[in-house]
Amino acid sequence: MRLFYPLVSFATVILLWEVAIRIFNVPNYILPNIGQVLESLQTGYIDGSYWPHLSFTLTATVTGYLSGAVVALVLGAVLAEIPIVERFVFPLVIAIQSMPKVALAPLVIVWFGFGIESKIVMVALICFFPIFVNVIVGLRSVDPNLVDMMRICGASRLDILREVKLPHAASPIFAGLQIAVVMGLIGAVVGEFIASTEGLGFLIQTGSNALDLGTVFAGLISLAVIGVCGTQLLRFLHTRIVFWDRKSFGSVAAGEG
Amino acid sequence: MPAVSLDRVSLTYVTASGTIPAVQNLSLDIERGSFVSILGPSGCGKSTLIKMVAGLLAPSAGAAKLNGETVTGPRKDVGMVFQQPTLLPWKSVLDNVKVPLRARGLDAKACDLRARQMLELVKLAGFEKNYPFELSGGMQQRVGIARALIHDPPVVVMDEPFAALDALTREQMSLELQRLWEHSQKTVIFVTHSIHEAAFLSDRVIVLSARPAKVVKDIRIDLPRPRNVETLADSAFTELCNELRSELYAVTGALDGKR
Ligand SMILES: Nc1ncnc2c1ncn2[C@@H]1O[C@H](COP(=O)(O)OP(=O)(O)O)[C@@H](O)[C@H]1O
Ligand SMILES: [Mg+2]
Numbered sequence: 191m192r193l194f195y196p197l198v199s200f201a202t203v204i205l206l207w208e209v210a211i212r213i214f215n216v217p218n219y220i221l222p223n224i225g226q227v228l229e230s231l232q233t234g235y236i237d238g239s240y241w242p243h244l245s246f247t248l249t250a251t252v253t254g255y256l257s258g259a260v261v262a263l264v265l266g267a268v269l270a271e272i273p274i275v276e277r278f279v280f281p282l283v284i285a286i287q288s289m290p291k292v293a294l295a296p297l298v299i300v301w302f303g304f305g306i307e308s309k310i311v312m313v314a315l316i317c318f319f320p321i322f323v324n325v326i327v328g329l330r331s332v333d334p335n336l337v338d339m340m341r342i343c344g345a346s347r348l349d350i351l352r353e354v355k356l357p358h359a360a361s362p363i364f365a366g367l368q369i370a371v372v373m374g375l376i377g378a379v380v381g382e383f384i385a386s387t388e389g390l391g392f393l394i395q396t397g398s399n400a401l402d403l404g405t406v407f408a409g410l411i412s413l414a415v416i417g418v419c420g421t422q423l424l425r426f427l428h429t430r431i432v433f434w435d436r437k438s439f440g441s442v443a444a445g446e447g
Numbered sequence: 448m449p450a451v452s453l454d455r456v457s458l459t460y461v462t463a464s465g466t467i468p469a470v471q472n473l474s475l476d477i478e479r480g481s482f483v484s485i486l487g488p489s490g491c492g493k494s495t496l497i498k499m500v501a502g503l504l505a506p507s508a509g510a511a512k513l514n515g516e517t518v519t520g521p522r523k524d525v526g527m528v529f530q531q532p533t534l535l536p537w538k539s540v541l542d543n544v545k546v547p548l549r550a551r552g553l554d555a556k557a558c559d560l561r562a563r564q565m566l567e568l569v570k571l572a573g574f575e576k577n578y579p580f581e582l583s584g585g586m587q588q589r590v591g592i593a594r595a596l597i598h599d600p601p602v603v604v605m606d607e608p609f610a611a612l613d614a615l616t617r618e619q620m621s622l623e624l625q626r627l628w629e630h631s632q633k634t635v636i637f638v639t640h641s642i643h644e645a646a647f648l649s650d651r652v653i654v655l656s657a658r659p660a661k662v663v664k665d666i667r668i669d670l671p672r673p674r675n676v677e678t679l680a681d682s683a684f685t686e687l688c689n690e691l692r693s694e695l696y697a698v699t700g701a702l703d704g705k706r
Contacts, residue, residue: 338503339533341521343547343594357537434536434578 219401230404231411244412246388247378250306251416254313255374259367262318266325271351283322291316292380299385309381309389316377317370324366328359361435364428371420375413448515449476450602450634451500456509457659458495469495471659472509479601482628482635484645486691487655488699493638496660497604500636501527513602523551526595528605532587534579534594540566541575544593551598558597565593568627585616592627604636609644621647622675629673642695646687647674654694664694 204224210216211223218226234240269276295312302308332355340350382391390409397405453475460467469492477483487493498504499511502521511518513525526547534543541562542549548558566572569589579587588608595603608624609617621644628635639645645652646668654664668687670678678684 333533335529335531335533336535338498339527339529340546340550341503342501342525342527343550344521344523345546345550349550354535357535432537434580 219403222403222407226404227407227411230402230408234405234408240393240408240412243388243390243393243409244416246306247309247375247382247390247413248416250309250378250381250389251313251374251420254310254315254377255317255370257310258314258317258374259321259370261314262321262366263325263363266322267329267351267356270326270329270355271347287319287323291319291377295380295384298381304385304387306388309378309386312377312381313374314377317374320369320373321363321366324362325359328362329355331362332358360432361428364424364432368421368424368428371424372417375417375420379413450479450481450514451475451477451636452512452515453496453500454510454512456496456499456506456511458492458499458504459507460495468659470499470506471661473661474509475653475662477634477636478650479634480632481650482637482648484637484639484649484652485655486639486642486645486652486695487660488657488695489640491655491658491698492660493640493655494606496655497527497606497636497638500602501525501604523598524600524602526598526600526603528588528591528595528603528608530607530610532579532584532591534587534590536579538578539575540571540577540579540582540590543579543590544597546594547598561597562593565597566590568596569593569623583616585612585620588612588620589623592624596627600633602634602636604638606638607640608637610640617641617644624648625672625674642688642691643679646670646684646691647678652691654691654698656698663698666691666694 207221208224211221231240265279269279291312294315298311298315299308302311329351336354336358337350340354345353378389379391379394382389383395386392390412394406394409397403397409453473455472455474456470457468457472458470460469473496485493485496495504499506500513500518502511502518502525505519513522535546538546541559542555544562544565545555545558548561549555563572563575566575569592571586571589571593574582574586579590582590588611592608595605609620612620625648637645637648649668652664652666652668653662654666655661656663666687670681670684670687
């Protein structure tokens with residue numbers, strides 16, 4: 191039943207797409223028909239030529255995402271807990287954050303080469319900020335009474351961080367992790383656009399250069415699938431891990447009662 | 448020697464927009480084993496005062512003393528109940544009650560029995576495995592009380608513990624609290640802005656002035672114990688309430704019921 195509405199929406203879009211191509215006689219180097227896209231997907235994934243590209247982008251995204259997330263968690267916790275570090279580091283962070291990270295891509299390529307390393311760095315760089323900001327906000331927004339309660343109970347600062355602040359920050363951190371999935375994909379694709387011989391970004395670019403829009407759309411659909419799967423996985427983990435915070439799950443929790 | 452004594456304590460908050468004197472030169476001795484209520488208008492400095500006793504805030508001048516020892520930080524011999532239940536939402540009721548023992552290094556098994564006994568005492572047996580969000584406000588506050596008492600501290604401070612509850616639950620909780628305290632020989636400092644609660648529970652009611660807090664009245668409540676629902680209808684009780692009310696109205700400047 192949960193699949194009913196999305197299925198109807200997708201079917202409608204596909205129908206309108208096909209109808210538009212027929213009515214307006216759109217040439218297939220502007221907009222391919224569904225058949226072409228399916229054909230590209232079929233040859234790509236069944237004959238196997240897309241798998242290395244998918245795997246390249248996936249590896250770059252997952253590795254970059256995890257490294258960015260770990261650094262964001264550690265640095266966020268240090269900054270939130272130690273005011274003097276915050277005073278020195280925060281201005282730097284603000285300065286880097288106000289820069290569109292994709293503008294750093296050419297530089298990252300120069301520094302880390304044409305291979306997967308530069309893509310991983312791009313992903314990590316882009317993923318870092320939404321997670322980092324949410325870690326700090328989450329740790330800071332803890333109820334001061336809970337901290338007082340722990341102090342009365344004889345807890346150390348580390349106990350308070352581990353037992354109160356981190357669990358409290360879990361919900362905002364998950365929100366950051368979820369945003370970072372899609373942003374991380376942007377990083378990987380931009381890296382691949384600029385200089386790469388592999389990856390879905392590379393596939394899309396070569397398809398577009400050859401006016402083979404079937405391949406372009408197949409690449410886009412693959413990226414969307416990765417994005418949706420990643421986001422759903424994080425939602426699932428969020429509801430599982432932060433079981434006590436029902437209101438922050440939104441429609442997901444409501445739908446599952 | 449008094450169990451708790453405040454020796455000319457002052458506390459001034461320093462904020463970006465200026466300094467706020469919350470408590471000024473306040474002295475008070477509290478006898479061992481007594482139940483003392485602190486009654487005062489909202490914002491007068493009651494929480495501030497009680498946090499100095501609990502070692503959460505350091506006085507700007509003067510000292511809070513327990514058994515004659517100056518308080519320098521949170522101590523094992525003080526338990527605290529907060530206005531909100533202040534439970535960890537990700538821990539079960541049982542684990543919440545264990546927090547004071549766990550934080551002091553006892554392992555989970557060792558404090559299990561004691562935690563269960565405490566829950567029985569506050570009539571929450573059977574709810575060990577539930578999470579706070581599955582309990583009513585009154586039940587959550589009972590968990591908070593069990594947690595404050597689990598390590599058997601001789602002094603318990605309570606900061607408007609029933610303020611967030613409905614009137615009926617409040618009255619029942621007052622009776623429960625009296626039952627818990629009666630034979631415990633604990634010294635209780637109970638902050639409230641409810642005149643009835645103060646008169647019903649206490650041996651002594653301290654009325655504080657508006658901010659910065661000073662003691663304006665110190666009234667002994669000699670009603671016989673145990674007190675019960677009939678006490679509420681007693682004329683001596685009504686008279687005490689009236690007296691406290693006029694004191695409180697005097698400090699808030701709302702004489703004759705005008706505000
Ligand atoms: N952390 C703080 N920083 C600045 N001012 C505070 C702080 N806590 C309390 N105050 C101020 O001190 C006064 C007394 O507060 P409090 O002790 O909480 O009063 P009460 O518990 O009697 O309502 C209030 O005017 C309040 O605004
Ligand atoms: Mg208060």
